[in-house]
């Protein structure tokens with residue numbers, strides 16, 4: 001427990017909260033800039049098990065923001081290289097590499113294994129699928145995005161019968177927001193959002209109340225966060241489907 005002494009000293013976490021963190025499982029979808037930041041902090045914090053999902057390999061253009069990789073990792077699977085780096089940070093965490101593009105039943109199964117799901121991917125098609133799997137399993141979903149000089153963060157669930165889901169927020173893919181490749185991104189912006197995602201995930205598994213259904217938008221130019229309440233959509237194809 002001495003590793004986690006600063007958590008234990010917190011009134012809101014304490015030894016029981018740290019034990020809950022140590023017994024929890026988190027699924028990280030996407031090991032780019034968001035996923036590297038989130039995975040690092042969840043590993044250091046002693047989450048019991050991390051499921052690391054990314055089908056992609058490390059590219060040289062990733063190295064400006066994806067902090068788990070170096071030049072020697074170029075061309076190798078992100079899930080494998082990330083697990084290797086994280087294992088050194090904290091050998092107590094069980095790390096499961098999932099170097100696949102999960103979809104359908106495989107995605108629903110992986111989400112079902114997790115206490116909290118962190119959507120760190122970079123495209124709407126995957127975000128919609130991850131959301132649907134979280135709704136189907138009634139899992140807490142921490143959703144993050146970073147592009148150009150702007151970040152977004154929102155937490156959904158677990159009561160999707162009453163609160164909104166990601167598809168209540170975005171109905172269709174917005175191509176202008178879809179990738180860092182065409183839009184550019186300042187390196188630390190995904191780090192800011194990914195770190196905030198780790199904060200929300202740790203609160204969830206430690207049993208600390210988390211506001212849900214609120215879109216937090218970070219503007220790096222003005223250094224301001226603003227909040228937008230997400231309304232539940234009457235005909236949402238995900239959370240109204242049942």
Ligand SMILES: [Zn+2]
Pocket residue numbers: 164165166167168169233236237238239240
């Ligand atoms: Zn919905």
